[in-house]
Amino acid sequence: AQSVTQLDSHVSVSEGTPVLLRCNYSSSYSPSLFWYVQHPNKGLQLLLKYTSAATLVKGINGFEAEFKKSETSFHLTKPSAHMSDAAEYFCVVGNYGGSQGNLIFGKGTKLSVKP
Amino acid sequence: GAGVSQSPSNKVTEKGKDVELRCDPISGHTALYWYRQSLGQGLEFLIYFQGNSAPDKSGLPSDRFSAERTGGSVSTLTIQRTQQEDSAVYLCASSKTAGVFQETQYFGPGTRLLVL
Numbered sequence: 413a414q415s416v417t418q419l420d421s422h423v424s425v426s427e428g429t430p431v432l433l434r435c436n437y438s439s440s441y442s443p444s445l446f447w448y449v450q451h452p453n454k455g456l457q458l459l460l461k462y463t464s465a466a467t468l469v470k471g472i473n474g475f476e477a478e479f480k481k482s483e484t485s486f487h488l489t490k491p492s493a494h495m496s497d498a499a500e501y502f503c504v505v506g507n508y509g510g511s512q513g514n515l516i517f518g519k520g521t522k523l524s525v526k527p
Numbered sequence: 528g529a530g531v532s533q534s535p536s537n538k539v540t541e542k543g544k545d546v547e548l549r550c551d552p553i554s555g556h557t558a559l560y561w562y563r564q565s566l567g568q569g570l571e572f573l574i575y576f577q578g579n580s581a582p583d584k585s586g587l588p589s590d591r592f593s594a595e596r597t598g599g600s601v602s603t604l605t606i607q608r609t610q611q612e613d614s615a616v617y618l619c620a621s622s623k624t625a626g627v628f629q630e631t632q633y634f635g636p637g638t639r640l641l642v643l
Contacts, residue, residue, distance in 0.1 A: 448634075455531070456618065456634035502570065514586070515562075515632065517570035 435503030531635035552621030
């Protein structure tokens, strides 16, 4: 079975400093991994996805994530945080064992950005 | 172009009543998904439709929950005899085709359901 674990429920950074949101996955197969962002009262938006191509994946708004098989990790990073990055971030894995459409979500990490 | 839309945006109902939630997927998307987001359980998959195939109902929490998709487009999620634990945000998503491993799922803004 597939699963994801987001290691921090809340991360707080200052504007202009780096962002690191941590995610570990478990999968019997080569996983498909995603990061989604949810701004308050808004829908989920895809930031980036990994589907066994390049291990370093670049997404929107300056975010990127690196797939590390040896560490079973898929951490999300950004060099410099903006106030507009304050939101909840979800690490997600595609469910091979379930339906073709099933996404399995982590519990989420709430990112706060201080001025 | 237009994204996934859902209605109503908010719904307050009394325990025991039935509710219907609507989802309009992106035009041309053949796959449609329902998820539920609640404080206690996080984001959970409920049901999935792909074209004219039988839906995958493996995530539905009880037989009070059902969904249909008419004409391969609009979908309705129905909750019968609502309970307080049904209070959550119900999210709909669509993608061009099946296969989460390649296709991006685009999410609607959700319907916030409160059962009193």
